[in-house]
Amino acid sequence: MKALTYHGSKDVRVETVPDSKLEAADDIVLRVTATAICGSDLHIYRGKIPEMKTGDILGHEFMGIVEETGPEVTAVKRGDRVVIPFTIACGGCFFCGRQLFAACETTNPGRGAILNKKSVRPAAGLFGYSHLYGGYAGGQAEYVRVPKANVGPLVIPAGLADEQVLFLSDILPTGYQAAVNGEIGPGSTVAIFGAGPVGLMAAASARLLGAERIFMIDHHAYRLAFAQQTYGVEPINFDEIDDPAEYMLERTEHRGVDCSIDAVGFEAKGSTVETVMTAIKLESSAGTVIRQAIAATRRGGIISTPGVYAGWVNAFLFGDAFDKGLTFRMGQTHAQKHMPKLLEHIQNGELRPEVIVTHTLALEDAARGYEIFAKKEEDCRKVILTPGRSSAAGAGASLI
Numbered sequence: 001m002k003a004l005t006y007h008g009s010k011d012v013r014v015e016t017v018p019d020s021k022l023e024a025a026d027d028i029v030l031r032v033t034a035t036a037i038c039g040s041d042l043h044i045y046r047g048k049i050p051e052m053k054t055g056d057i058l059g060h061e062f063m064g065i066v067e068e069t070g071p072e073v074t075a076v077k078r079g080d081r082v083v084i085p086f087t088i089a090c091g092g093c094f095f096c097g098r099q100l101f102a103a104c105e106t107t108n109p110g111r112g113a114i115l116n117k118k119s120v121r122p123a124a125g126l127f128g129y130s131h132l133y134g135g136y137a138g139g140q141a142e143y144v145r146v147p148k149a150n151v152g153p154l155v156i157p158a159g160l161a162d163e164q165v166l167f168l169s170d171i172l173p174t175g176y177q178a179a180v181n182g183e184i185g186p187g188s189t190v191a192i193f194g195a196g197p198v199g200l201m202a203a204a205s206a207r208l209l210g211a212e213r214i215f216m217i218d219h220h221a222y223r224l225a226f227a228q229q230t231y232g233v234e235p236i237n238f239d240e241i242d243d244p245a246e247y248m249l250e251r252t253e254h255r256g257v258d259c260s261i262d263a264v265g266f267e268a269k270g271s272t273v274e275t276v277m278t279a280i281k282l283e284s285s286a287g288t289v290i291r292q293a294i295a296a297t298r299r300g301g302i303i304s305t306p307g308v309y310a311g312w313v314n315a316f317l318f319g320d321a322f323d324k325g326l327t328f329r330m331g332q333t334h335a336q337k338h339m340p341k342l343l344e345h346i347q348n349g350e351l352r353p354e355v356i357v358t359h360t361l362a363l364e365d366a367a368r369g370y371e372i373f374a375k376k377e378e379d380c381r382k383v384i385l386t387p388g389r390s391s392a393a394g395a396g397a398s399l400i
Contacts, residue, residue: 002387003141004366006056009047010374012367017057020143025072028149030084034162035062035139037366037373037383038170039196040308043265044130045370051110051131060086060127061169062139063162066153075150082153084146085335086170088125088136091151102332107148108134123332140366142387154339157347163354163384164346167201172353173338174306175201175263179209181329182259182304186210191248191296192233193289194263195223197382198306200356202261203231208350215257217244217292222379230355245295256298264289265307287313294320305330356382363387 003017020029038061043049063083066076076082088108089101096104104124110132125147128138137144146153156165175198184190188211192199195218206214216233218224224235234251236244249256293303294317303326321328345351358381361369369383 001142002363003057003137004059004363004385005054006044006052006058007054010045010371012045012058012370014364014366015055017055017141020137020141020145022068022070023145024147025070026147026149027070028066028073028076028146028153029068030062030064030082030139030144030146030153031067032062032064032139032141032144032387033081034064034166035059035141035363035385035387036166036169036171037061037140037369037385039198040129040170041370042374043308045374049130049132051135053131053135056128056130056135057137057141057144058128059138059140060129061166061171062127062144063156063166063169064139064144067143069149073149076153076155080153081156083156083165083168083339084127084139084144085152085154085168085173085339086127086129087152087332087335088127088134088147089151089336090148096151099334099337101151101334101336110134126332140363140385142363152336154343156343160346161354162386163357163360164352165343166384167197167353168335168339168342168346170333170335171197171201172205172342172351173335174198174333175203176205176208176338176342177333178202178261178263178304178306179205179211182206182261182302184209184211184259187212188259189213189215189252189257191215191217191244191257191260191293192263193217193261193293194307195220195227195235196263197356199261199263200227200231200381201353202263202306203227203233204351204353206261207231208345215244215248215251220376223376223381226356226381245292248296252298256296256301258298259302259304260293260297262289262293262303262305262307265305265309287315291315291317294324294326297324297326299324300326302327302329306333357384359383361385 066080087102089104090106093105107125108122125134214233217236219239227233
């Protein structure tokens with residue numbers, strides 16, 4: 001089969017690899033019909049994620065048709081069209097029993113993201129995301145093995161296009177969980193740092209939950225313009241406004257927003273000091289957005305972080321956060337918990353995640369898709385790859 005494989009920083013290749021096959025009684029083999037390039041994939045693409053090995057198959061946002069099922073699979077059958085959550089969860093451990101699927105105790109034989117404390121249990125396994133998270137083959141391929149198939153796959157009813165439901169795999173529940181963690185409700189004021197796919201899904205979710213006012217901070221004018229037009233955000237370009245937090249304070253009676261959502265993560269544009277510290281490995285994540293979020297959020301407010309972080313953050317203003325009585329909520333998304341409800345919102349027309357798509361490419365063009373997305377070329381917001389279908393760059397434009 002064809003699959004996109006990793007060969008080092010900015011070197012991904014579509015190659016012929018061994019076919020996916022059943023390995024456990026509760027596995028399925030999926031024929032992939034659509035898969036997306038996630039902002040988290042760019043961390044891998046840039047060589048920022050450890051424990052990647054040459055030949056690893058990438059991709060954790062995907063869906064398709066069930067081709068084979070193991071003898072213990074009861075939740076889906078051959079021919080079902082399903083979306084797969086990016087987290088792999090057993091459904092029966094301590095954490096799965098509490099719907100904390102991203103903390104599943106059984107699906108990750110690796111060390112997880114906590115590299116300095118081996119006694120801590122690793123997080124759940126993830127598709128296509130390094131051997132820290134189990135070394136599972138990803139879904140940017142013609143076929144993929146899906147473990148624990150009685151827990152993850154969500155059957156999609158007829159009448160919905162792949163583009164409408166594909167993002168149930170990750171970015172939609174991630175943006176939604178960020179909004180829910182921020183306790184956003186009618187009348188809320190929100191700051192969203194980052195106008196990438198997760199930030200856009202957080203904005204859509206905040207509107208769904210009743211947010212009255214949304215500030216969005218980024219420095220790509222085309223992304224801010226789209227967010228303003230689509231979700232009614234108040235755009236803040238940090239290349240033009242030196243201190244976005246101060247700007248928001250001035251517009252919220254100097255109280256600050258109820259909730260700040262950090263949809264950027266550890267590759268935020270840091271200060272000169274942070275850039276140097278990262279280079280010499282004295283820190284591993286820029287704290288720019290966290291500091292801005294602490295400054296922008298009102299006393300008693302919430303900072304919700306769906307953006308990926310790793311290791312140490314320099315100049316974390318814990319004293320300021322304490323003084324303001326802030327609450328922090330963060331972590332990988334418990335996608336299985338949110339997917340059914342979000343599917344209902346899509347069916348009802350209350351969420352239209354497909355509007356962010358700008359590029360639909362054949363799997364064979366995946367390397368080009370990564371380059372376009374990483375460099376923010378062609379006003380790229382989101383790339384979908386379609387194994388078995390020809391490329392149609394910009395096909396998503398008709399959905400806007």
